[in-house]
Amino acid sequence: MPVARGDGSFQEVAARSAAVALLVLLAALANGWAWLVPVAVALAGGTYAAELSLDHAPVDAAAPAVAVGLLLAAELAYWSLDERERIPGEAGEGLRRAGFVALLGLGAFLVGATVLALADAIGGGGIALDLLGTVAAVGALLAIFAAALTERRPD
């Protein structure tokens, strides 16, 4: 992990950033502010990104675990906010939901590990691959926002 390889000041900054992210998440849960959840997760992810940019190791093998952690943090936070409505469900619904979230985590780990393996295999592949990666990323972004915008419109 980049934090483990860093010096004392690096670790202190990382710890403070993580604490801020935690506080933001707690504020979101306490007040029911769903819009703060991605902010908290983005802060934690941003801390990881900053650590990666300062670290000069080629690939961080813990990235899939970080992905799972971020996904589960977001998913559990949203689940907690859903429960604020206090609409009683059927027996076993909580257990079923917990199982689904666990499966999501497992799936996230597998997807993350696959993407990391592919990235490692491609390695320092040159401009063509960079361009291909950029196009793929932009295409993915467009697909994501298209999906998000479509869902905001009532039928």
Place this chain on the structure above:
Amino acid sequence: MTRRGGPRLVGFAVLAALGLLGALALRRPELAVAAAPFALVLVLGTRLARDPGVAGELLLPSERTLEDTEVAADLRVEASRPVDRLELYLELPPEIELVEGTAARAIRLRAEEERELPVALRCATWGSFQLGTVRARARDPFRLVTWEARLGSRQRLKAYPREITLRRILAPVATQPFVGSEVSRTKGDGIEYADLRDFVPGDRVRTINWRASARRRNLVVNERHAEQNTDVVLFVDSFVDVRAAGRSVLEDAVRAAAALATRYLARRNRVGLVGFGGILRWLRPGLGATQRYHLIETLLETGVEPTYTWRHVDVIPARVLTPNSLVLALTPLVDPRFVTALEDLRGRRFDVAAVEIDPVPLVEPGRTEIERGAYRLWLLEREVLRSRLQAQGIGLATWTEGELENVLEEVRTYRRYSRLARV
């Protein structure tokens, strides 16, 4: 059903975008790894989500019930596709409460599954209510998308006032020449003994009073009071309602009116209704079970409609207030317009009696000295008002608590012993 994106949708989209942009900017594939699960959940969730096609309605066993009685209804829902979580919220008017549980619940439905969920309702008070609308919200397994709809159609549920048993009611001063159960002042066919008179040809032999005939040495027959009916008009004050601690004078007035109507109709009288207030409602006097339902249905519509318009009894159609009818008023004696109407009716020689639904226990005396003084003044004014009405020949009694029958006994006693004083 209306499809909407939930907060997860925007949140996951933002996080996936930030991760991909960060990976591009910092040239670190680990950030793409962190963003990939968010992007994958987003794409999978939105693509796999389908409108579940939920339909449902509230099934009421009957359109009519009694107040404070449990109504065993059923909430029927069905879905054409599987629904991971279907949230149902039954919209109820404030006067209807659930006997147990909450108005909102969540279930899971398989494809083509139909479910009937028992719902126990209770009407806290009488009235006519509209219910039946159910708000439904279906969620997909990824909780990215929701479908919302209003199910069912509005239905009417009528809660009739709970029954008050009355053994005796007020007897009218005058009756009408129609068969009934009220003892008339006139002589005719009946049970109550009235007088003796000499036998004339045509009299029935069974009416001969043999003992009196033996004493007079002349045939003498019994005369009896005829049993006739009368018109009774229930005069309900709906100008104002005084409410406190779960009690309402208007609700008590309607319950009393329903009980009186039932009892008078059972004695073959014709009963009419005038709801005198912001909205004037009336029902012509009629007989039988049909009239009872008409009266109660009209009473269920009774409510306070604020108005500053002065109302006279002239607005009441003449065919409702028939001559010689007994006008039985149910009022808290708060609004001067109703009091004036009572005095006006009495002045027009109607037989008027009144039951005062006492609002005093529902009114706070006040905290300051001025408020308490105003409260005492108000009590004195009410005392003067009662005396004034009684001086005009209106039998009046106050119903604070206890049985209505005891109150009617007070009015009956007043009517029996009151005499017109000429000074």
